Amino acid sequence: MKPILKIESLKKYYGKQENLTRAIDGIDINVMEGEFLGIMGASGSGKSTLLNCIATVIKPTSGTIELNGQEISKLRGAKLAQYRGKDMGYLFQNFELVDNLTGRENIMLPISLHKNNENTDERMQKLISYLEIEDIVDKFPSQMSGGEKQRVAAARALILNPKIILADEPTGALDSKNAKSLMTKLEGLNKDENATILMVTHDSNAASFCSRIMFIQDGKIFHELRKDRENETRQSFYERILSVMAQLGGGSANVL
Amino acid sequence: MFSKLVLRNTKRSQKENLLFMSSLVISIIAFYVVLSLKNQDIVRYIQSLESDAINKLLTMVTALYMFTLVVLFFLIYYASKYQIERRSHELGVYLMMGMKRSKMFFMLLAEDIASSAIALVIGLPFALLFSELMSLITVKCVGVGFLEHQSTFDARALGLTLLGFVAIKLASFFLISFSLFRKEVGTLLSDAPNNIKKRRAPALYLVAAIVGLTLLIAAYYLVIMGYSWIGLKYMLLTMLVGLIGTFMLFWGIRFFIGLIARRNSSKKLHAFTFRQIEDTVIFRSGTMALCSLLVLTSFVCMGAGISVFTSYDLYRGHVMDYTFRCDSPLTEEEIEEYKEVYGEEPILNTSESVTDYLKEIGVADKFSFIDVLRIGHVKLPEDATSFDVYNMDNAMEILSKYNGEFYYADRIYDINPHLISLGDYNKILALAGKEPLVLGSGELGVYMDGDVSNEKVVEDFNKVLAERPQVSLVDEDYVLVGEVYTTPIVTDYLMSPAFCLIIPDDKFDELAQNNYTAYLNARLDEDKYTNGNIFQTLTEVNDAIDSSIPQYLDYESYMNNMGRQLFYLVATSYITIYLALVFLVIANTILGVQFLMNQKKSSKRYKTLIKLGAGHKTLCKSSAKQINWYFGIPIAVAAMSSIFGVRGLFSGILSSRTKTSISEMMITTSIVIIAFVLIECIYILVVKRASFKYLKTLMNPEREE
Ligand SMILES: Nc1ncnc2c1ncn2[C@@H]1O[C@H](COP(=O)(O)OP(=O)(O)O)[C@@H](O)[C@H]1O
Ligand SMILES: [Mg+2]
Numbered sequence: 001m002k003p004i005l006k007i008e009s010l011k012k013y014y015g016k017q018e019n020l021t022r023a024i025d026g027i028d029i030n031v032m033e034g035e036f037l038g039i040m041g042a043s044g045s046g047k048s049t050l051l052n053c054i055a056t057v058i059k060p061t062s063g064t065i066e067l068n069g070q071e072i073s074k075l076r077g078a079k080l081a082q083y084r085g086k087d088m089g090y091l092f093q094n095f096e097l098v099d100n101l102t103g104r105e106n107i108m109l110p111i112s113l114h115k116n117n118e119n120t121d122e123r124m125q126k127l128i129s130y131l132e133i134e135d136i137v138d139k140f141p142s143q144m145s146g147g148e149k150q151r152v153a154a155a156r157a158l159i160l161n162p163k164i165i166l167a168d169e170p171t172g173a174l175d176s177k178n179a180k181s182l183m184t185k186l187e188g189l190n191k192d193e194n195a196t197i198l199m200v201t202h203d204s205n206a207a208s209f210c211s212r213i214m215f216i217q218d219g220k221i222f223h224e225l226r227k228d229r230e231n232e233t234r235q236s237f238y239e240r241i242l243s244v245m246a247q248l249g250g251g252s253a254n255v256l
Numbered sequence: 257m258f259s260k261l262v263l264r265n266t267k268r269s270q271k272e273n274l275l276f277m278s279s280l281v282i283s284i285i286a287f288y289v290v291l292s293l294k295n296q297d298i299v300r301y302i303q304s305l306e307s308d309a310i311n312k313l314l315t316m317v318t319a320l321y322m323f324t325l326v327v328l329f330f331l332i333y334y335a336s337k338y339q340i341e342r343r344s345h346e347l348g349v350y351l352m353m354g355m356k357r358s359k360m361f362f363m364l365l366a367e368d369i370a371s372s373a374i375a376l377v378i379g380l381p382f383a384l385l386f387s388e389l390m391s392l393i394t395v396k397c398v399g400v401g402f403l404e405h406q407s408t409f410d411a412r413a414l415g416l417t418l419l420g421f422v423a424i425k426l427a428s429f430f431l432i433s434f435s436l437f438r439k440e441v442g443t444l445l446s447d448a449p450n451n452i453k454k455r456r457a458p459a460l461y462l463v464a465a466i467v468g469l470t471l472l473i474a475a476y477y478l479v480i481m482g483y484s485w486i487g488l489k490y491m492l493l494t495m496l497v498g499l500i501g502t503f504m505l506f507w508g509i510r511f512f513i514g515l516i517a518r519r520n521s522s523k524k525l526h527a528f529t530f531r532q533i534e535d536t537v538i539f540r541s542g543t544m545a546l547c548s549l550l551v552l553t554s555f556v557c558m559g560a561g562i563s564v565f566t567s568y569d570l571y572r573g574h575v576m577d578y579t580f581r582c583d584s585p586l587t588e589e590e591i592e593e594y595k596e597v598y599g600e601e602p603i604l605n606t607s608e609s610v611t612d613y614l615k616e617i618g619v620a621d622k623f624s625f626i627d628v629l630r631i632g633h634v635k636l637p638e639d640a641t642s643f644d645v646y647n648m649d650n651a652m653e654i655l656s657k658y659n660g661e662f663y664y665a666d667r668i669y670d671i672n673p674h675l676i677s678l679g680d681y682n683k684i685l686a687l688a689g690k691e692p693l694v695l696g697s698g699e700l701g702v703y704m705d706g707d708v709s710n711e712k713v714v715e716d717f718n719k720v721l722a723e724r725p726q727v728s729l730v731d732e733d734y735v736l737v738g739e740v741y742t743t744p745i746v747t748d749y750l751m752s753p754a755f756c757l758i759i760p761d762d763k764f765d766e767l768a769q770n771n772y773t774a775y776l777n778a779r780l781d782e783d784k785y786t787n788g789n790i791f792q793t794l795t796e797v798n799d800a801i802d803s804s805i806p807q808y809l810d811y812e813s814y815m816n817n818m819g820r821q822l823f824y825l826v827a828t829s830y831i832t833i834y835l836a837l838v839f840l841v842i843a844n845t846i847l848g849v850q851f852l853m854n855q856k857k858s859s860k861r862y863k864t865l866i867k868l869g870a871g872h873k874t875l876c877k878s879s880a881k882q883i884n885w886y887f888g889i890p891i892a893v894a895a896m897s898s899i900f901g902v903r904g905l906f907s908g909i910l911s912s913r914t915k916t917s918i919s920e921m922m923i924t925t926s927i928v929i930i931a932f933v934l935i936e937c938i939y940i941l942v943v944k945r946a947s948f949k950y951l952k953t954l955m956n957p958e959r960e961e
Contacts (some may be wrong), residue, residue: 081871096864098861098865100534100535100861105528105531109525112524112525112528113525113869147828156868207418
């Protein structure tokens with residue numbers, strides 16, 4: 001397996017000398033193709049900053065991010081737009097559906113923005129039926145439940161078949177039942193479609209669907225867990241995550 | 257610190273909102289132009305011709321000022337509201353940081369005063385310049401360019417402009433801050449999105465649109481067929497039908513926008529763009545309809561104003577330039593009587609003496625025509641008891657067939673009617689370049705003054721004459737023949753009798769004897785106009801006569817007539833064009849502000865698009881398209897209606913004055929339309945600029961918790 005996303009000594013500092021915030025302070029991650037990577041950490045640990053750097057929403061202070069060997073900080077113009085819209089799919093905590101567009105029109109947005117000549121009808125149909133949103137896809141977001149909204153958002157993130165899907169706390173605004181169903185779908189996509197997913201969360205339950213988890217604290221990688229896909233149940237992985245989170249919460253970095 | 261904040265905010269808002277600033281500046285110009293109207297050269301000139309004009313003008317100015325005050329208040333209110341609303345988040349933050357509401361109030365007030373001051377600094381010079389230019393241009397257009405130009409500057413007008421501007425500015429400020437301060441901090445901090453409106457069955461919208469369109473067409477039909485001009489009732493009906501039609505059409509128009517939005521298109525952000533347009537159509541259908549109607553009113557006013565101005569004929573019915581009223585000749589006995597009372601011979605202004613006098617002061621050679629016209633009555637014997645010299649009952653009976661009400665009977669039916677002699681009148685007809693009237697024995701002609709208000713009477717009476725009605729005059733029977741003659745018998749048609757019988761010369765001498773007034777009519781020689789300008793010549797001749805006026809010489813010059821016509825012309829065109837511009841500015845400002853406010857309210861949607869990788873360019877394209885539609889729909893509907901409105905106006909009220917030049921007016925109307933398109937383009941550009949700027953601010957990523 002080759003890494004699809006390579007992050008090397010990434011740093012992002014906010015503010016000036018006196019009150020400098022080291023949101024990310026030297027992070028190296030390799031995301032493999034077809035991997036379902038989780039990033040966990042307490043609030044303020046720098047998870048969103050990391051994701052935003054990858055999404056080119058913000059510029060890192062130093063370090064490199066490479067997608068398929070292409071350094072993304074060097075992307076400009078059409079290439080950058082292509083990266084943002086086509087190479088990468090983004091799943092937001094608050095869904096970010098446009099409220100005056102129907103579900104279908106929302107899903108079509110990336111196509112509409114990044115003019116794609118490929119035949120997308122088939123993919124659209126496939127995603128809609130896989131995510132079980134046939135009945136609500138022609139409704140407006142205000143007529144959908146939170147879970148339905150996030151599944152529509154997932155379809156939108158996936159419509160252009162991105163190389164990597166970034167998800168920032170996708171279950172954050174969902175109740176546990178909807179969260180579980182969404183995670184099952186994402187896990188399924190990861191397995192069946194070999195979709196690469198990078199998910200930020202602080203919900204251990206959601207994280208237990210991942211195949212690997214990086215824990216960050218104060219902008220640094222603090223620990224890593226890998227799920228034994230063949231032999232380990234989700235339940236036991238979940239318990240392992242909980243124990244790491246307990247140490248994280250305690251703030252002692254030297255337990256493991 | 258506080259003042260720095262105020263200064264910085266003012267500077268920023270001034271830069272950010274061109275629309276707001278320009279509406280302030282336009283208000284100032286509008287005020288000053290109205291108030292300094294009486295200093296315009298043309299108005300000064302009219303005043304010198306018609307002293308009565310000044311009172312009418314003052315009423316007009318006051319009314320316009322009041323109207324402007326009310327209308328511009330709404331304009332400023334709207335613009336300021338947007339100005340404040342777009343800053344609601346910032347204001348919420350100030351409050352959260354512990355700024356006292358009173359302090360914030362004073363901060364906003366100070367900003368308001370600062371921006372007003374800037375608007376005044378920019379606006380006043382513009383207003384002065386504009387007023388000055390207007391004065392120069394109108395004088396040229398009317399053809400009185402020889403007038404000495406005087407500055408239109410007027411301190412009182414300036415003062416009132418300031419007063420009016422500050423008044424509406426403060427009023428709107430207090431109104432806005434009142435509603436602002438009642439809001440919770442939380443509401444200020446969040447951009448409250450539009451609450452989702454209930455969507456009804458699409459068929460309902462379709463039906464509404466169709467019914468609205470049908471009503472509009474019905475209104476057009478009423479206008480074009482001329483039904484609207486029959487009476488006030490029909491007029492109101494037309495307006496009501498048109499009004500309801502417009503509002504229904506705009507309410508239902510979302511159906512079509514929805515259709516377009518659902519259509520598959522490979523255009524970038526097609527669905528989003530049209531959903532946005534649909535949104536504004538849904539939430540603002542009333543405002544859009546209103547703006548459309550304002551634009552329509554503006555179109556019609558402008559069309560009417562410019563047509564009146566360009567096609568109004570100051571020389572309409574112009575035959576004579578001067579009429580000198582001569583004294584009635586006296587009989588021997590009357591001269592004796594006079595001598596007994598005053599002890600001297602009476603001095604009479606006879607036609608000969610007046611002619612001599614004109615020669616004496618050196619103006620006679622400026623005339624190409626000088627001649628006498630006598631207007632008399634049947635001379636009754638001293639001891640007459642009965643005044644029944646004339647009977648026209650037969651004619652009046654016929655007239656009543658054409659006009660159920662006898663409302664003008666007393667204007668034309670006189671038991672001892674005015675008489676003019678055929679010979680005198682034929683000379684005037686010849687001067688006017690018309691065929692002479694020939695009367696057979698037992699025939700009489702009819703003269704009526706050609707006053708516009710009288711046109712219907714003339715028309716009806718022509719039908720009566722076609723039936724050759726019998727009349728009797730001093731025990732002899734005659735028939736009235738020919739058409740009604742309206743070529744004026746004296747200079748000023750207001751001075752002429754409404755109805756005269758034209759009788760053969762010998763009959764005139766026999767019946768009237770010396771019971772007549774002689775009018776010495778004169779016409780200026782066109783080849784001897786000073787600088788080829790009739791106004792200037794009239795002024796000079798008037799001055800010459802006035803400077804050495806002999807005893808009791810009473811005269812009318814065409815100047816008075818002209819003054820009245822000029823007043824009518826200037827007043828109508830000023831008012832209509834002014835209203836047209838004010839309505840246009842208001843409609844555009846409302847549309848622009850509303851669009852920008854809506855855009856701000858949908859900032860979340862734009863932010864989502866940005867997160868999905870939409871670039872500034874893409875967003876601007878979408879926004880530009882939205883603006884084109886948002887302005888385009890109401891303007892298109894207004895333009896469609898105005899074609900019928902202006903056309904109807906021409907064939908309706910204007911027809912009597914300018915029937916011949918409908919095609920000419922259509923040309924001027926096209927020029928007006930081009931000017932409108934230009935103004936609209938400027939507005940659309942300004943709104944686009946503001947919108948693009950706002951979108952730019954959204955592009956910067958924000959920290960979200
Ligand atoms: N725009 C910013 N300006 C200043 N500090 C920031 C900004 N964004 C994030 N930070 C700081 O960086 C750190 C990491 O934030 P974030 O990545 O949002 O954490 P997480 O998503 O893990 O809760 C926090 O201490 C936060 O205060
Ligand atoms: Mg976060």
